[in-house]
Amino acid sequence: xxxxxxxxxxxxxxxxxxxxxxxxxxxxxxxxxxxxxxxxxxxxxxxxxxxxxxxxxxxxxxxxxxxxxxxxxxxxxxxxxxxxxxxxxxxxxxxxxxxxxxxxxxxxxxxxxxxxxxxxxxxxxxxxxxxxxxxxxxxxxxxxxxxxxxxxxxxxxxxxxxxxxxxxxxxxxxxxxxxxxxxxxxxxxxxxxxxxxxxxxxxxxxxxxxxxxxxxxxxxxxxxxxxxxxxxxxxxxxxxxxxxxxxxxxxxxxxxxxxxxxxxxxxxxxxxxxxxxxxxxxxxxxxxxxxxxxxxxxxxxxxxxxxxxxxxxxxxxxxxxxxxxxxxxxxxxxxxxxxxxxxxxxxxxxxxxxxxxxxxxxxxxxxxxxxxxxxxxxxxxxxxxxxxxxxxxxxxxxxxxxxxxxxxxxxxxxxxxxxxxxxxxxxxxxxxxxxxxxxxxxxxxxxxxxxxxxxxxxxxxxxxxxxxxxxxxxxxxxxxxxxxxxxxxxxxxxxxxxxxxxxxxxxxxxxxxxxxxxxxxxxxxxxxxxxxxxxxxxxxxxxxxxxxxxxxxxxxxxxxxxxxxxxxxxxxxxxxxxxxxxxxxxxxxxxxxxxxxxxxxxxxxxxxxxxxxxxxxxxxxxxxxxxxxxxxxxxxxxxxxxxxxxxxxxxxxxxxxxxxxxxxxxxxxxxxxxxxxxxxxxxxxxxxxxxxxxxxxxxxxxxxxxxxxxxxxxxxxxxxxxxxxxxxxxxxxxx
Amino acid sequence: xxxxxxxxxxxxxxxxxxxxxxxxxxxxxxxxxxxxxxxxxxxxxxxxxxxxxxxxxxxxxxxxxxxxxxxxxxxxxxxxxxxxxxxxxxxxxxxxxxxxxxxxxxxxxxxxxxxxxxxxxxxxxxxxxxxxxxxxxxxxxxxxxxxxxxxxxxxx
Numbered sequence: 051x052x053x054x055x056x057x058x059x060x061x062x063x064x065x066x067x068x069x070x071x072x073x074x075x076x077x078x079x080x081x082x083x084x085x086x087x088x089x090x091x092x093x094x095x096x097x098x099x100x101x102x103x104x105x106x107x108x109x110x111x112x113x114x115x116x117x118x119x120x121x122x123x124x125x126x127x128x129x130x131x132x133x134x135x136x137x138x139x140x141x142x143x144x145x146x147x148x149x150x151x152x153x154x155x156x157x158x159x160x161x162x163x164x165x166x167x168x169x170x171x172x173x174x175x176x177x178x179x180x181x182x183x184x185x186x187x188x189x190x191x192x193x194x195x196x197x198x199x200x201x202x203x204x205x206x207x208x209x210x211x212x213x214x215x216x217x218x219x220x221x222x223x224x225x226x227x228x229x230x231x232x233x234x235x236x237x238x239x240x241x242x243x244x245x246x247x248x249x250x251x252x253x254x255x256x257x258x259x260x261x262x263x264x265x266x267x268x269x270x271x272x273x274x275x276x277x278x279x280x281x282x283x284x285x286x287x288x289x290x291x292x293x294x295x296x297x298x299x300x301x302x303x304x305x306x307x308x309x310x311x312x313x314x315x316x317x318x319x320x321x322x323x324x325x326x327x328x329x330x331x332x333x334x335x336x337x338x339x340x341x342x343x344x345x346x347x348x349x350x351x352x353x354x355x356x357x358x359x360x361x362x363x364x365x366x367x368x369x370x371x372x373x374x375x376x377x378x379x380x381x382x383x384x385x386x387x388x389x390x391x392x393x394x395x396x397x398x399x400x401x402x403x404x405x406x407x408x409x410x411x412x413x414x415x416x417x418x419x420x421x422x423x424x425x426x427x428x429x430x431x432x433x434x435x436x437x438x439x440x441x442x443x444x445x446x447x448x449x450x451x452x453x454x455x456x457x458x459x460x461x462x463x464x465x466x467x468x469x470x471x472x473x474x475x476x477x478x479x480x481x482x483x484x485x486x487x488x489x490x491x492x493x494x495x496x497x498x499x500x501x502x503x504x505x506x507x508x509x510x511x512x513x514x515x516x517x518x519x520x521x522x523x524x525x526x527x528x529x530x531x532x533x534x535x536x537x538x539x540x541x542x543x544x545x546x547x548x549x550x551x552x553x554x555x556x557x558x559x560x561x562x563x564x565x566x567x568x569x570x571x572x573x574x575x576x577x578x579x580x581x582x583x584x585x586x587x588x589x590x591x592x593x594x595x596x597x598x599x600x601x602x603x604x605x606x607x608x609x610x611x612x613x614x615x616x617x618x619x620x621x622x623x624x625x626x627x628x629x630x631x632x633x634x635x636x637x638x639x640x641x642x643x644x645x646x647x648x649x650x651x652x653x654x655x656x657x658x659x660x661x662x663x664x665x666x667x668x669x670x671x672x673x674x675x676x677x678x679x680x681x682x683x684x685x686x687x688x689x690x691x692x693x694x695x696x697x698x699x700x701x702x703x704x705x706x707x708x709x710x711x712x713x714x715x716x717x718x719x720x721x722x723x724x725x726x727x728x729x730x731x732x733x734x735x736x737x738x739x740x741x742x743x744x745x746x747x748x749x750x751x752x753x754x755x756x757x758x759x760x761x762x763x764x765x766x767x768x769x770x771x772x773x774x775x776x777x778x779x780x781x782x783x784x785x
Numbered sequence: 786x787x788x789x790x791x792x793x794x795x796x797x798x799x800x801x802x803x804x805x806x807x808x809x810x811x812x813x814x815x816x817x818x819x820x821x822x823x824x825x826x827x828x829x830x831x832x833x834x835x836x837x838x839x840x841x842x843x844x845x846x847x848x849x850x851x852x853x854x855x856x857x858x859x860x861x862x863x864x865x866x867x868x869x870x871x872x873x874x875x876x877x878x879x880x881x882x883x884x885x886x887x888x889x890x891x892x893x894x895x896x897x898x899x900x901x902x903x904x905x906x907x908x909x910x911x912x913x914x915x916x917x918x919x920x921x922x923x924x925x926x927x928x929x930x931x932x933x934x935x936x937x938x939x940x941x
Contacts, residue, residue, distance in 0.1 A: 131883075132883050133881075133882030133883030133884065133920045134882070135882070267876070267879065268879060268881070270881075270884070271875075271876060271879065271880075271881040271884065272876065274881045274884030274887055275872045275875045275876060275881065275884075275887060275891060276819070276859065276860065276863055276872065277817075277818070277819020277820070277858065277859035277860045277888055278819065278860075279884055280818070281821075281885060283818075283821075283822065284818035286816060286818070292813055316802070317801065317802050318801060318802070334801075334813070334814075335801065335805070335809045335810070335812075335813035335814055336808075336809045336812070336813055336822070337801065337802070337805035337806050337808075337809035337810070337813070338801070338802070338805070338809075340825070341802070341804075341805075407919060408883075408885075408919055409821070409823050409829070409831060409883070409885040409886045409917065409918070409919050409920075410821070410823075410883075410885045411822065411823070456883070456884070457883060458821070458883050458884070458885025458886075459883045459885060459919050459920065460883075461919070487822070489825055490823065490824040490825055490826070490829075685879055689879065689882060689922070689925070690882075692921060692922070692924050692925070693882055693920045693921035693922060694921070695921065696918075696920075696921025696923060697919065697920075697921055700921075718824055718825075718826055718828055719824050719826075719828040719829050719917060720826070720828055724917055724919060725921070725923070726914045726915075726916075726917060726923075727909065727910055727913040727914045727916070727923045727926065727927070728910040728914040730921075730923035730924060730927075732924065733924050
């Protein structure tokens with residue numbers, strides 16, 4: 051992928067060496083604790099003089115590396131840590147080239163500043179999402195480390211009056227190899243700051259990597275097992291009040307009137323805040339705020355969507371598909387090929403709205419003053435959070451300080467800034483800082499949801515059962531069209547159709563059409579594995595249907611279409627082999643496979659399921675083979691796949707948000723069920739050795755597992771499920 | 786009214802309504818933010834603490850029900866033998882992802898290990914299925930509990 055933002059490389063390195071503002075100092079940090087481990091702490095801003103004086107003496111050759119005279123190495127993290135391990139994998143990239151140990155570094159979260167910290171894979175917007183962090187950082191952040199190292203080495207060589215080529219670096223020291231003389235990086239800070247930033251620093255050869263490719267202990271975890279890690283919800287600026295809120299239960303509705311007499315009588319309740327479409331109770335603690343909220347008598351004007359149901363939306367999507375859509379990909383001549391086909395297969399698929407339900411409910415802490423605004427939040431989109439706060443507060447951008455925190459799960463939810471806007475709206479009416487915490491019910495009922503999609507598939511097979519024609523038309527919301535309007539063009543965007551097009555299979559005639567249909571009365575958003583979360587379920591279920599129609603083995607059928615896709619074929623072979631594909635299974639059990647090329651990574655999953663007589667589905671075992679390019683932290687790759695599989699099975703078996711009378715029917719984890727320990731399968735992950743540019747890993751396992759489960763259910767029961775989540779009633783067998 | 790409770794060995798006072806859940810007293814009144822809010826209905830386990838050693842969902846436990854019982858939270862569980870073993874196993878097995886639910890997971894697991902030094906898979910299912918992890922770390926949680934139990938077997 052091309053870089054859409056010129057941040058990377060030497061030009062940006064020199065530009066970024068300018069003084070660093072105060073705000074940078076106030077972020078969550080991982081630092082060396084007294085005991086030698088790493089700890090995370092929220093460091094409050096220092097006085098401006100202190101901060102500037104400190105930083106003037108630092109060696110800061112670029113926006114990512116800063117070394118103090120005391121030798122303290124600070125790495126600035128451009129991506130948010132939400133469990134995916136970037137607070138370890140990104141430091142590994144820098145530390146590898148800087149020649150320091152991970153134990154020697156302290157982490158700071160980057161301030162909102164897209165010019166320096168924009169994501170080159172996502173148009174330079176300062177976003178953590180779409181499984182891009184490691185791939186987008188692979189070149190520029192290794193270069194950031196290498197440039198700093200080269201400058202430190204040059205400074206030492208000058209000091210010793212020797213050739214820089216005779217010097218090396220290790221563990222934070224420059225070594226003059228012939229004499230064994232050493233200088234620590236801290237001792238070289240002043241001199242190194244005067245060395246010109248190298249245009250194109252040399253990078254290590256992969257065979258010389260000491261960190262990259264070797265499982266590393268995560269830097270963020272010690273603080274997460276003893277209660278000291280600080281998430282957005284844990285921010286406690288002095289004097290903070292706690293608020294919780296009720297937003298219009300129907301999207302687009304308004305607040306009509308509130309009787310707050312009983313709420314104001316609750317001990318600890320300080321204030322009731324009325325907004326156009328919400329009401330909040332501000333209190334000394336969340337217990338009082340919730341009790342106060344429950345005591346409010348609220349009347350809503352439900353607005354235009356008062357009668358909306360999910361069924362209405364599905365009908366609208368189905369009728370939209372009577373018309374042709376925007377052509378996302380066209381190969382050959384599908385109509386002609388369909389006419390020549392010996393067998394035709396047709397199917398309609400549907401996937402539901404889904405909530406994110408991150409464990410940390412939505413929250414944001416804000417202090418609005420007449421001359422500025424301070425925000426404490428965990429965000430995947432820090433610069434957007436800052437801009438939204440500024441706009442809502444009516445302040446210029448430079449008067450808004452945003453402190454990012456660890457995220458208690460993101461999954462796409464924290465790419466949105468609706469929670470920041472809400473909190474600033476409330477804070478504008480409150481004297482002093484206020485932390486707005488959503489109840490779980492509010493979090494689920496006012497999420498922004500993975501879109502509902504309807505897909506119509508048809509295929510024509512030749513006399514051997516192989517596909518001649520592949521025709522896919524689908525309708526649903528484009529999140530990109532709202533979130534990044536410029537890249538929605540000609541009725542299409544790259545995310546909504548990802549993995550519906552550019553299939554790994556050799557399909558001689560293929561046509562994929564998309565119809566953008568925005569559902570009324572329900573907001574949509576990115577959800578872990580985004581476009582593929584829907585497309586891969588459809589395409590990999592349908593390939594399975596074709597194999598069944600051709601009376602062929604599901605792996606062999608796919609394999610026959612992969613002559614031109616060696617990386618895809620290799621993961622398919624590996625997963626099949628490790629899963630004992632083809633070995634018989636007991637009655638009521640079955641194996642299903644899926645193959646996916648998405649997020650610049652390849653993966654194959656084999657799921658084993660057991661279906662009870664009552665139709666209950668239990669996933670017992672999952673085998674995953676992945677080629678995600680050069681592995682940076684292999685243990686994180688395993689962990690991300692294990693987690694993505696659980697996330698995907700939760701959705702496939704249980705996940706569904708429905709509307710009735712314009713209201714989301716699900717409220718909490720009793721009605722929006724997710725997988726628990728007693729439902730979790732055994733999961734095996736096999737990583738293919740590769741030297742390719744790193745691909746994504748946080749999301750792809752979620753989209754890939756869903757069709758594997760559906761295909762396994764077909765193998766176990768002979769019943770093809772074309773609608774998620776799985777309906778046990780459809781799988782019930784006669785007693 | 787004011788309630789005196791003992792948390793992690795220290796007497797503390799909270800002037801709140803008697804029906805205020807312990808969770809909010811810990812987090813918002815005492816400023817002990819290691820215990821997490823997830824659902825408010827004892828459905829997810831993120832708020833688990835120990836009350837006299839028993840794993841307890843603090844989000845539905847009113848402050849006036851505590852009385853003289855001793856409350857232990859994630860901030861102090863490392864001072865118990867089972868808690869320290871669980872924390873170590875969590876790091877050895879690299880269980881944690883986002884980490885938000887892990888305070889509650891560790892409190893549930895420490896209570897399990899303290900009462901049952903050698904839990905079976907079924908025991909682990911029983912003790913841990915009330916704790917949701919959206920990152921999906923269940924496979925590693927199971928492994929880590931077994932690892933911690935193994936150190937029991939070795940007398941450690």
